[in-house]
Amino acid sequence: MHTIKHIGRYTIITKIGYGGMSSVFRALDPQSGNDVAIKFLQDNLANNASSKLRFEQEVKLLLGARHPAIVPILDFGEEAGRMYLVMPCMPNDSLNYRLANGRLPLDEVIPILERVAAALDEAHTHNIIHRDIKPQNILLDSIGAAFLSDFGVARLLDGDQPEKTMTFIGAPNYMAPEQINEGNLSPQTDIYQLGVTLFKMLTGTTPYKGSIHNLMTQHLQAPIPSAESLNRSLPAGCDAVLRKAMAKSPNQRFASASDLVAALEQVRTADAVGTMNLAPQR
DSSP, rough: OTEEEETTTEEEEEEEEEOEEEEEEEETTTTTTTTEEEEEEEEGGOEEEHHHHHHHHHHHHHHHHHHBBOOOOEEEEEEEEEEEEEEEOOOOHHHHHHHHHHHHHHHEEEHHHHHHHHHHHHHTTTTOOOOSSGGGGGOOOOOOEEEOOOOOEEOOOOOBBBBOOOOOOSSSGGGGHHHHHHHHHHHHHHHHHHHHHOOOHSSSSSOSSSSHHHHHHHHHHHHOOOOHHOOOOOTTHHHHHHHHHHHHHHHOOSSHHHHHHHHHHHHHHHHHHHHHHHHHHO
């Protein structure tokens, strides 16, 4: 791959990321003069029929679930046996990069969460579950607006029936109990992962740590640590929101990702009103 300088009309500049199935490169689109991100199927998977099928599925899912907060596809194709898709290049990288400097204030968390939740709700209306919500898959543009990316492991639900699957696809730190326990996957699987992501945004750390085995055990059995204890600046009520988002049982979680955001907004509003009420009277 490193010897290829052009794909179609695009000039490869540098490699900016990689995963189990694909690599991502920054490239120049001479037609627009803009930098773009080109996602390639890994060289060793170029002739793998199932990998190519999954890559094609990602393209179809992204084309089907268009939303202002879902990273759009600008172009796609196949060249020299390598499948690729072209997306806008996000200059501020990912939420994961932003969190490398520590937790975020609640007032910065909510706008990011709102956009990701709206994107998820749109995907869910198309019977798509993402299955890999984590800070690495939330990209930020030049003004810090969030975009949900990487639908490479997404799955279509069969109508209204949840998907029954045995799979460990996803990041162990963010994996929902039903992903570990061969359970029914549903939109609430994404909501659990969004809850873990929210925990990281509010505290700078994930709720559980350890080996993969220990992480899985904790997701299945351990109580959720108090984010309010880890971040004393958080208003009362954040822990209750996280407990509902990350309930062990999917039917005890929020009905939608936007409901999670609304609950967190209520906590912020209540705290602001309480602070005003405590202010000295003039």
